[in-house]
Amino acid sequence: MRLSELMEKNDQKKLQLLHYLDQHPNQRLRNSELQHKLDISYYLFKRRTKEIADDIDTFQLSGLFDIEVTETTTILHKNHNTNIFVFLNHYLERSYQIKILMLLVTQRQNFDLYDFAEAHYVSYTFMYKRFTALRQTLQKWGINLNNNSELTGDELAIRLLLAELIIITHVGEETFDDEIRTALHELLELIDTPIIAPSMSQLIETKAYLLASLLRFQQGYFVATSPEVAKLISKIRQQALEERNKVISIFQTHFPADEQAINNECDYLGTFLAIVGIISAPAVIFPDEVTQRSSDFIRGFEERFGVTLTLEAKQNITYEVDKCWIDVVAFPLRSGFFEYHTEIAYFARTFPEFFEYCQTYVQQQEAALDDQQAQFIFYRCLLTLVANVPLSSVLEPLYVCVDFTLGEAYNTIIERGIKRFSMLNVKVTNEVQPKTRLIITDLVNAYRHTDIPKVIWLSPPRAEDWEHLISELLAFRLVPNGV
Structure with missing residues (x-):
């Protein structure tokens, strides 16, 4: 499943262009190569790179990204504290298909495609094409969008998709009615405790899943899957019967449903909480x-x-x-x-x-x-x-000789640095041995009698020296025993 399929086609192409740049060394590619990879004309190439520059301004990403297009080369300037999937979220958030889908779920009774098209200043024909594309994409995921604008089919798929879109489009709990919000907070009180102490990412994912599940449950859609999967889920037991009973009580208080439907809901909710790590290992069988x-x-x-x-x-x-x-x-x-x-x-x-x-x-x-x-x-x-x-623990020892003129204490400092920066099974000595694979030293004219590779460092070494050393060690590791 690719959520990018729900994006506008032009946004998909721009994201593809950004991906090519991001994967290339220094985020730089020749314009002709980008045109060839994307199979587009020079005119379309210029238009898309201009639109990406406009998107950077629109999404307020100018402190994180910049795209530079010269006569021969395109360069993506990127802050090291981010990645191009920031664009993915923005492109998904403004997708007409996703906007239609979220409205269908939260306001299905009041949804009218004519009104939706008019509200977004586009023709009905334009928006109907998006509606049809949405229906076709959902069908590939086992979800049906019928003529009454109702989502049916794989209920778990519907809930997981909605949960992901709630996160991406920043749908807040205020979108839902009082019953759902109250049930949500009662359930979160069982989870967000000092003992469990979930992370922010766990809470965001769990809250989105709960909102999607509570909404669908309220609308009368219950978890339905294959008998084999349902049987498997029912065998997963969380050793917290008291908490499970509290969850059952919350559902019974807020939503009319039979006992089996609520028990199934608890089985899947407990399994989901185990998967995201909120219910810890000792409590799950x-x-x-x-x-x-x-x-x-x-x-x-x-x-x-x-x-x-x-x-x-x-x-x-x-x-x-x-x-x-x-x-x-x-x-x-x-x-x-x-x-x-x-x-x-x-x-x-x-x-x-x-x-x-x-x-x-x-x-x-x-x-x-x-x-x-x-x-x-x-x-x-x-x-x-x-x-x-x-x-x-699984690698053969890699022997390295460390020998600096500043003496034993300085050699020890370098040894500690090697073990801190490298996860390899490095064994450090202060003299060359038959198994030595590399010599690190500040002695420019020493060790001429051996063919063992040498790294000549300044004292102290620079940051790039450590980076080059790790690359050397990784290269040795791929050539066992010096062969």
Whole structure:
């Protein structure tokens, strides 16, 4: 699922242009190459880059971005504290399809496409094309938009989509009626406590999911999915019966529904809270159908690298891998939103061993996964390995000789710096040994008798010296034993 499909076509093209620039070294590309990549004329290229410059002003991003177009080259000047997905959110926020969708959900009885087109100063024909495009896109996601402007179909998909759009378009709780707002705050009081202490990102995601779920529940749409998934969800038990009873009581107080509908709602809400990490590991019991996946993951990792993970690492990895599988099985549409938050180049370069293992693990799964789900599981598994397994524990030692004229104390400072900046299994000595792969020194004319590569530093080294050293160490790691 790509939310960008709901954007205006011209905005999609501009985001694509920005993406090409962002992925290129120094965010710089020749104009002819950009035209070729985008398959557009010089006129369209000039128009789109001009529109991006206008968007930067309109979105008040001038302190973060600037686009410079010369006769031969286009350069994206970018503040290091941001990324181009800022544009994605703005482009989505002004999308007519998304505006139509949010109005249909919150004010369906009063929605009229003629009035909507007139309010936005465009023709009915123009807006009807957007309505038709929206209907076609939703159908691909298992959601039907009927002639009565009613959303039906995959109820979980509808809720997850609405929750994501609530976040992107900054829909506040004031949009909803008193009943929903009251129920929302009562539910949040059970979550936002000093003991649980959820992060801001967890609260934002949870609040959006709750608003979408409460609205749909109030409108008479209950969670409905396949019997297999429903059975799996019902097996996931949160060991907090008292809290569950409070949730049931909140639903019973504010919304007329039968006991089964409310229990299903609690099952899915509890599973969602476990997935986003608000309900912590000790309080969640996943069924055997899920835990077998994490067991295979850990066993395969230990066999692949010939290591035995600590009990704590196994527990953490088990929980995270279980969560990502439940995420894909129970909330399949949610993994589609993950693409906008991932950048794997750093991990491929810094953790190639973990990267390769997770790729193999996902490829060996018998479960039918689409590309986005496979990417989601791969990335989550990779993150949990990086977070819980020291890279040095699975790597062969990399011997480095550190020898500076300022003496032992200064050598120790450099050694500490190497271990602070590098996660590799670096072993530092003060003399050259048969296994030494690199010499770091300030002695310009020393070590002429050896072919071992040398790094000649100033004292003290500059920031770029450390950066170059880490690149050298990473390069050695990809060439085992100096071969």
